[in-house]
Amino acid sequence: MSTQAGRVIRWGVIGVGDVVEHKSGRAFQTVPGSALVAVMRRDAERAADFARRFGVPRWYADADELLADPEVDAVYVATPPDSHASYTARAAAAGKPVYVEKPMARTAGECEQMISDCTRAGVPLFVAYYRRAMPRFATAVELVRSGRIGAVRSVVVRHQRPADRPSSSLPWRLDPQMSGGGHFVDLASHTLDWLDFLLGPVTDVSGAAAGPDGPVAETQVVARLSFGDVLGVGLWDYDAAESCDLIELVGDAGTLQLSTFGTEPLRLTTAHGTTEIPGAYPPVVQEPLISNVVASLRGEADPLSTGASALRTARVIDSILAEHRRTHHLVF
Template sequence: MKKIKWGIIGCGDVTEKKSGPAFNKVSNSMLVAVMRRNADKAKDYAQRHNVPKWYTNGEDLINDPEVNAVYIATPPSSHEMYCIAAINAGKPVYVEKPMSNNTAEAWKMANLAAQKNVPLAVAHYRRQQPFFKKIKQLIEDEIIGAVHFVQLQYCKKALTATELLDKRIAWRVDPSIAGGGLFHDLAPHQLDLMHYFFGEAATVHGVATNNAGLYAADDTVAGNILFKNGVVFNGIWSFGIAAAAERDWCEITGSRGTIGFSVFDGRTITITINDETEQITFDALQHVQQPMIAAVVEYFSGGTENPCSAQDGALIMQWMEAMTRNS
């Protein structure tokens, strides 16, 4: 089993703690190179994280003979370009979510990886965290009986004028860079969990609107999914409400009770059956992507199946487009 030697393209904020350090903490894995277009920032990241090499050009990192796997952590608008370059170089890819700017790009990436027989995994990393694996186990064990429906609410206050002037934040609401607004940035985590829990969808519908009018992307989305197993999902995402109304809550309702949890902020699963409530609490992870990175390393090494396939990533893009096309 050869050691996976990673190169990161786009060593920005998401890689500082969530993912970057984990590449050196996982067995059979090490981070050997990073790339950022700004030379000073690339060099600074490499020095602070003890990475031997840094680049300002993605192609140079991909073509480094020591790099045998590539993690793409740039904004979605450049995922397809870098992913295709890495696949054509024969190097396995771990790409951030959302997988791309749109479904067409995502399927192009997935199809090329399959054609070239190059591993491609998507960073829907919550499905590998113990917290969400426990929820999946509770569902499969029918702790709350047969699941009937799921309700999800994710509501956040509007971005301030100051935040919209910050390039590190503003790109997330620029459709040309992010593929959509904050829905496209955050909903992939939630929708992938629904796919992880309940499988394939029979139908996906939704509406999207720009209520606050603060930026080009839609700030409110309502989505519905009928899964092939009969489970019904209803979700609402709003990014322009008052701070007091902020909410991050998902509740799964079955024939015997409910399972409730926060996707982004919580560490506690609340199970209610016949008016009796039990809570299961998990410790916070130091690096939230570490369990997924460990699984991807195993996959790239030939030891396991893909923990989140390119087809899964493209499917979530397809669901988001179905919810936001307003037809």
Template sequence: MESHKVVWGIIGCGDVTEKKSGPALNLVDNSRLMAVMRRDAAKAADYAERHQVPLWYSQAEDLLDNSDINAIYIATPPSSHLGYALAALRKGKHVYVEKPVTLNSLEAESLLEEVRARGGKLVVAHYRRALPLFLKVKELIDQSAIGELRTVQLRLWQSRTPDLVTQRAGDWRTDPSISGGGYFFDLAPHQLDLMLYLFGMPVSYDGFSLIQGEKIAVADQTTGIILFENQLVFQGSWCFNVAKENQVDRCEIIGSLGRITFSIFGNTVAVHTKSEEKEFTFDHPENIQLPMISRTVKYFTGTGPNPSPIEEALVLMKIIDNFSAIRS
């Protein structure tokens, strides 16, 4: 199904859609937000009123039955991504789905099969791919600014109440039946997807997770290694049990002539070589998913490629499954 205009419905108009993504649906050419859905009818109605959205629903089926809507943005927690995505594809709708795309790789495989069977269009919201900061990192790599690539070292260490996550009582991120498996499942997809975007497909990967804390149901430490086709070695460390003063978000790409350093959740990238030291600072868009949504609309309208396909998200979920295997 091709259309000159993408008419959106949001399933799950929660926090992530308030500023990061929802308003962007009306800021992109050939794109309009028509309806939102949330099981709490009062909250759905409130969102629609505050964001000037014409329609709201408390049942996903009612939104999916609206024939004027041709694209669905799934912004619920991961446990319901697969069900909603399958339902939307079977209604002939385009799909934009939050990360992680599913709870695990088996679900991702099911989603890929449905996309292929239906000839549908689905984009995963790995929006950092489209941000100027990471486009700059890719440009530096492609220009061989640090020579031949050798290794990538990534650390994301946070406390038990990470500064990178809005904390609430009963946070779904620490319920594995809803999130898949703790803060690693919430934050690492951004990082690992960028590694695939920057360096291509892996040759092999291996890792493990630990539950170091008492009375917790999800891993709080994860370690993983990826070997890429160009013999680049990635080593990642995720720890969600350090003291606040030891929190770190750092990625370092080492080459034969220097290194590139940046934070996945920051706004600067630095290049260090013998001949020069450069730092680039970027102001992220107010609606941070705007660049990815713009690319998604072009894909849905047949004027651009898929900016984040399910095939690559499946590889990502296989890596996450591997890294999250808990050792006792």
């Protein structure tokens, strides 16, 4: 699909689950120059229900039928990660640009295949690392890049919370064969991707992970990261007594603290004291990034989150989890 200023981008969505329901779906209808014209879910009754409630003209229970719809210009893949590569390949073969949920795929190898498929088909590939566009994080970027904490020297990341205790079947986010890992892959990828956006690509990484015996997801992860001259450390623990969500950027003139998933104010500390700066989420959290994707497809903006940038995050995660995956015989 060629870019064209003023053109309305007509979207089809593959997989209308909770993420589309609460974090992204409405944005395809409210962003200027965008329209949601078709949705697909293998459960036909639920696909029809979503279409009715969201006022979407058409619904399908077969992805190939949606991809063959001539009124669908671009496709949003919002299924679990184990199917991202397949659906992306099929969408690209149909000539449709792709916006795919994060994490982009289970491994960097799958991400590379997705990029190759889209490049060969001549269609763009975007990834839903939406913190790159959210106002809360744009404020943090501006504070850092304007020199409010001086030159950034180091970064500390902590994310911990009590363990999930599933009452019945294992959620797909905790099934490595579907998700590529556990909460670290699902949640920490947001933080790692945003640090890539703020500080530049990771130039060196090492880490270790632990978890219960068997082919299960990691529950504790530690990592050492370098972003050029900026050194970083991270701790992620999803079987902890208390919750913690912290990104701390340390500069030679101050410190900036914020969370990846919270809505509390950012905390800027300099020689002049500590200032709290509002940093709430938008009502539909993906709307700012979807606005950028639509503008990019219309030839009006440069993309903020692409297959190429998301691949870098996937490679970092692969490096950190490599030994854990070998030990637990996790092969995708």
